[in-house]
Amino acid sequence: MKRLDNSFRKLDKFPTKVIQFGEGNFLRAFIDWQIQQMNKQGLFKGGVKIVQPLPKGMTKNLDQQDDLYTVLLEGVLNGKKYQSHEIIESVNGTVRPYDDYDEYLKLAEDDNIEVIFSNTTEAGIAFDQADKLSDRPQNSYPGKLTALLYHRFELGKRGFHIIPCELINHNGDQLKKIVLQYADLWKLGQKFVDWINNDNKFYSTLVDRIVPGYPRDRAADLEKEWGYLDQMMVKTEPFLIFVLEGSQAINDVLPLKQAGINFVVTNDMQPYRNRKVSILNGPHTTMSPIARLAGIETVGEVMKDKDFYKFINDEMYQEIIPTVALPKKELEDYAEGIKERFENPYVKHQLSAIALNSISKFAARLLPTLKRYVAKNQQLPKRIVLALAAYLKIYRGEADFEPSDTAEVLAAFKKITADENYVHEALSNSEFWGEDLTLIPGLEDLVNKYLTEIDEKGTRAIVAEINADAK
Numbered sequence: 084m085k086r087l088d089n090s091f092r093k094l095d096k097f098p099t100k101v102i103q104f105g106e107g108n109f110l111r112a113f114i115d116w117q118i119q120q121m122n123k124q125g126l127f128k129g130g131v132k133i134v135q136p137l138p139k140g141m142t143k144n145l146d147q148q149d150d151l152y153t154v155l156l157e158g159v160l161n162g163k164k165y166q167s168h169e170i171i172e173s174v175n176g177t178v179r180p181y182d183d184y185d186e187y188l189k190l191a192e193d194d195n196i197e198v199i200f201s202n203t204t205e206a207g208i209a210f211d212q213a214d215k216l217s218d219r220p221q222n223s224y225p226g227k228l229t230a231l232l233y234h235r236f237e238l239g240k241r242g243f244h245i246i247p248c249e250l251i252n253h254n255g256d257q258l259k260k261i262v263l264q265y266a267d268l269w270k271l272g273q274k275f276v277d278w279i280n281n282d283n284k285f286y287s288t289l290v291d292r293i294v295p296g297y298p299r300d301r302a303a304d305l306e307k308e309w310g311y312l313d314q315m316m317v318k319t320e321p322f323l324i325f326v327l328e329g330s331q332a333i334n335d336v337l338p339l340k341q342a343g344i345n346f347v348v349t350n351d352m353q354p355y356r357n358r359k360v361s362i363l364n365g366p367h368t369t370m371s372p373i374a375r376l377a378g379i380e381t382v383g384e385v386m387k388d389k390d391f392y393k394f395i396n397d398e399m400y401q402e403i404i405p406t407v408a409l410p411k412k413e414l415e416d417y418a419e420g421i422k423e424r425f426e427n428p429y430v431k432h433q434l435s436a437i438a439l440n441s442i443s444k445f446a447a448r449l450l451p452t453l454k455r456y457v458a459k460n461q462q463l464p465k466r467i468v469l470a471l472a473a474y475l476k477i478y479r480g481e482a483d484f485e486p487s488d489t490a491e492v493l494a495a496f497k498k499i500t501a502d503e504n505y506v507h508e509a510l511s512n513s514e515f516w517g518e519d520l521t522l523i524p525g526l527e528d529l530v531n532k533y534l535t536e537i538d539e540k541g542t543r544a545i546v547a548e549i550n551a552d553a554k
């Protein structure tokens with residue numbers, strides 16, 4: 084069978100208008116897919132050069148198939164099963180700064196390029212004190228970006244629209260802050276700082292699309308069905324939302340809305356972020372420890388289990404939604420959409436994958452809801468507290484599987500697992516939660532009660548009891 088190559092292209096190859104840091108599954112199924120949708124409608128007429136941010140990566144695999152790959156959309160849309168696939172033609176080429184730094188810097192010279200996207204994971208937007216302007220290349224993504232921007236500035240050219248998609252709050256502000264830190268460290272001068280501030284725009288974003296990536300178990304069958312080889316195919320759910328904080332003028336640069344994409348430009352993206360983190364990531368982080376301790380492996384299985392479904396549904400409607408400051412109807416519609424996405428029969432979303440770095444995820448995704456719930460109701464949200472107890476059981480090494488977290492968190496837990504005041508020690512460690520959780524009235528007692536009950540009867544029985552209480 085033939086590998087994908089240029090003979091599969093149906094659209095014109097447009098000039099490069101976008102630089103993209105990161106060749107990962109998410110960006111290929113999110114940004115490059117959206118650019119394809121604009122190009123198909125003749126609205127953007129631009130291509131993407133992908134920069135591989137790390138020495139090792141997948142860009143060579145992309146080059147082997149003339150930068151083409153297939154996006155497979157599979158899921159449930161408005162209650163109906165939906166499946167389609169499309170060859171994405173928006174990538175014009177790839178650049179590897181570790182192999183050819185000059186080619187990388189040359190991107191700054193291209194007048195057609197207007198936009199920079201990135202997703203270098205949450206670890207990518209970081210300042211590395213050791214980075215130097217003379218490095219070829221700099222270690223960090225912001226270091227590489229600053230070097231590119233400085234070259235552009237020296238050439239007297241206009242700046243860029245810089246749109247990071249990393250899942251950290253205020254990602255645009257964070258990235259700009261680090262670029263300015265490098266400007267200071269490398270003594271690049273006030274004129275460069277002014278050019279960064281006035282000629283470039285950094286946007287904060289919220290991205291949402293579940294992208295399971297390469298469909299390993301079905302890839303060979305899909306290739307047979309499509310009639311070509313594709314080592315870069317990527318599977319995604321059909322749903323997406325792309326929220327950008329900034330002025331509506333960005334719609335002229337990126338006519339995504341016009342292309343029918345769920346692109347929201349707003350002057351305050353925090354409500355969207357709170358909604359997503361609390362109603363989507365919150366239940367993920369709740370179900371992961373409780374359902375795993377009951378022997379369940381995927382999000383889909385949780386949603387198919389009568390008791391667990393009710394538990395998660397009640398968590399959304401009774402513990403989370405009343406604490407989010409957005410119109411109730413809007414939140415309920417969103418929650419219904421999330422349940423449909425969780426039930427996606429095509430996505431086997433492993434609870435163990437969601438469990439990675441659970442302690443910081445609990446702090447970011449559930450603790451704010453817990454505190455808002457307590458302030459509003461003067462009582463504790465039982466389902467969220469049960470999740471906390473389940474995490475403490477897992478992190479004490481008492482599950483059939485190991486906790487997966489940073490070395491620091493695992494080491495800190497190791498120190499206290501044998502302590503007879505384990506729960507107190509864990510809850511009062513502000514390094515874990517950003518504050519002392521024993522100060523929340525009644526929390527330590529309820530966590531202790533649930534831990535005893537988990538030992539006595541298991542999480543499934545407790546879930547059933549909480550459901551019965553809720554009727």
Ligand SMILES: NC(=O)c1ccc[n+]([C@@H]2O[C@H](COP(=O)([O-])OP(=O)(O)OC[C@H]3O[C@@H](n4cnc5c(N)ncnc54)[C@H](O)[C@@H]3O)[C@@H](O)[C@H]2O)c1
Nearest residue numbers: 105106107108109110136137203204205206207292293294
């Ligand atoms: N896959 C999803 O469903 C999904 C949905 C929304 C958001 N996200 C977020 O997007 C990010 C990427 O996900 P993915 O599925 O594309 O992963 P991936 O492993 O396919 O790609 C990761 C990309 O990040 C780069 N990278 C990794 N560490 C880096 C570092 N320290 N510095 C610079 N670059 C680095 C890699 O080079 C690669 O391009 C994750 O942080 C994830 O939380 C994923």
Ligand SMILES: O=P(O)(O)OC[C@@H](O)[C@@H](O)[C@H](O)[C@H](O)CO
Nearest residue numbers: 290291292293364367436437439
């Ligand atoms: O990717 P993580 O590990 O940060 O979180 C696990 C899931 O909650 C997450 O991937 C969601 O599916 C995603 O945020 C949806 O856009």
